[in-house]
Amino acid sequence: MESAAIAAAPVVNMSAWALFLQADLVVKAVVVLLILMSLWSWAIIFDKVFRLRSLFKQAEQFEEKFWSGQSLEDLFERVGQRPREPMATIFTAAMREWRRSAGKGGTPPASASGSALLGERIDRVMKISLEREMDHLHRRMIFLASTGSVAPFLGLFGTVWGIMNTFTAIGASSDTSLATVAPGIAEALFATALGLVAAIPAVVFYNKISSDLSRYALRLENFAGEFGAILSRQLDVK
Amino acid sequence: MLRDTPNTGLIFSVLLHAAIVGAAYVSIPFMKRDVIQEPMVRMEIPVIDEISAAPPPPTPEPIKEPEPVAPTPEPQVVEAPSSDAMPPPPEKPAPIEEKKKPDVPIVKPPPRKPTPPDTKKRDVAMLESLLKDMQKTAPKPKPQAESKVQDTAQNMAPNISDRASMTERAAIIAHIESCWRIDPGQEGVEDMSAEIRVFINPDGSVQKLEIVDMARYLVDSQFRNFTNTGRNAILGCGKIPMISAANYATFKEMVLNFSPQGRIN
Structure with missing residues (x-):
């Protein structure tokens, strides 16, 4: 009798793919969405991590060149019109402004107020350039942040939906054995697992990347401040 | 600048996910096979x-069969005849009455004292109450026996x-x-x-x-x-x-x- 009961119990394939195929349409949609979110957030993570690493390296190299004692004009010529990294971009923006004002007549403005205005303009140009660069670097960070906070809820939604369906099915079949209850709940919990899998790295790397970005922003600001000081000193000297 | 689409990042991400799914498929048992069929x-x-x-x-x-024959069967065996024996008692009283009239003082004062009034109605009522008692007692032993069976499994x-x-x-x-x-x-x-x-x-x-x-x-x-x-x-x-x-x-x-x-x- 018991063997008959066992034979009658559905043999359930608990593999992840089978769970996914058995799931309700809403649960499927949630799972697909979570997988896409995970893919995209990891793409952003890799992109940002590699980008930041290379940016720090480039900033190191540029500062080395900048402080190596060669003339700023030479450095400007070397960097060229299309700088490849934010620090160089700030440098070229400032140098361009400097040349445009100072190099108009070949000489810097004679009056103190004129040189003060030039210094202010250069500062402003550098600040704008810095902000634009940081804005570029911050792009898509919002996706990481919202993945980190939303993915668990999305997974939870999938789970709740799946469990609701499961209980409806249990009520309809009026069979409460573990064999009938378990697969539906497992399939529903799968969504929560995916939500956590998507969210955890997103949160961790969001924290890491944003702290790295603020370090980099600080470095750029320091560079801009120092460069502005050098330029204003030159204005005073001339 | 090359910052528009994270192409390399996307490629790495896809590779990472493929690797994770592959590793999970290979190493985590439940990803592969059914559990219940164990x-x-x-x-x-x-x-x-x-x-x-x-x-x-x-x-x-x-x-x-050997052991309990003594305890339980007797009451039931008794019941059966008694219920069957219903007719005799009413018959008996009649002859007894006849007999009694002479014998009243001598032989059976103690047992027949209930019967002496002897109106058939009472007798029947007595029998009925007796029968009811028997019926009441009759079913009881069975459930008791059953519960004993369940309890002790002997x-x-x-x-x-x-x-x-x-x-x-x-x-x-x-x-x-x-x-x-x-x-x-x-x-x-x-x-x-x-x-x-x-x-x-x-x-x-x-x-x-x-x-x-x-x-x-x-x-x-x-x-x-x-x-x-x-x-x-x-x-x-x-x-x-x-x-x-x-x-x-x-x-x-x-x-x-x-x-x-x-x-x-």
Whole structure:
């Protein structure tokens, strides 16, 4: 009798793919969405991590060149019109402004107020350039942040939906054995697992990347401040 | 600048996910195969069947017959004749009355003192009350016997009628067992047993159920789950096959003991 009961119990394939195929349409949609979110957030993570690493390296190299004692004009010529990294971009923006004002007549403005205005303009140009660069670097960070906070809820939604369906099915079949209850709940919990899998790295790397970005922003600001000081000193000297 | 689309990042991300899924597929067992089909479950079941199906009925019965003959059969044997003997008593009183008139003082004052008034009505009333008493006492011993059977599992089924009822009981139990879906994965299920009192209608449908250990049923969720499997078995099994309507009195109230080791007793 018991063997008959066992034979009658559905043999359930608990593999992840089978769970996914058995799931309700809403649960499927949630799972697909979570997988896409995970893919995209990891793409952003890799992109940002590699980008930041290379940016720090480039900033190191540029500062080395900048402080190596060669003339700023030479450095400007070397960097060229299309700088490849934010620090160089700030440098070229400032140098361009400097040349445009100072190099108009070949000489810097004679009056103190004129040189003060030039210094202010250069500062402003550098600040704008810095902000634009940081804005570029911050792009898509919002996706990481919202993945980190939303993915668990999305997974939870999938789970709740799946469990609701499961209980409806249990009520309809009026069979409460573990064999009938378990697969539906497992399939529903799968969504929560995916939500956590998507969210955890997103949160961790969001924290890491944003702290790295603020370090980099600080470095750029320091560079801009120092460069502005050098330029204003030159204005005073001339 | 190359910051518009994270192409390399996307490629790395896809590779990472593929690697994770591959590793999970290879290493985590449940990702690959079904869980429930484990042979473990099937190994256990035949063992339970062997234990439950064979021993209880054959061994107890031979033992029963010699021992308990003394205690239980007598009352029942007595009942039967007494109910059959109903006609004689009314006949008797008449001759006795005739006899008494001479003998009243001498022979039978003590036993006949109840009868001396001798109006037939009273006699009949007496008999009826006696019969009622007998009827009251008659069903009682059976349930007691049954409960003893359930309690002690030393089946005390002495006489023929009882044995017949035992086979009917076995049929009923077999019927309910066929509907019993026990959850073999439940914690502590092998030590659990639940008694359910079943009230059956004359047509074999279930009138109502009572869980004997209601206090534990309300408190212990494991016990409740287990009891519910038994309850579902009884309720979900449709009409209970009544082999003879004559024995309805025996089976209108039964206590079934659900235990995964001994199956249903």
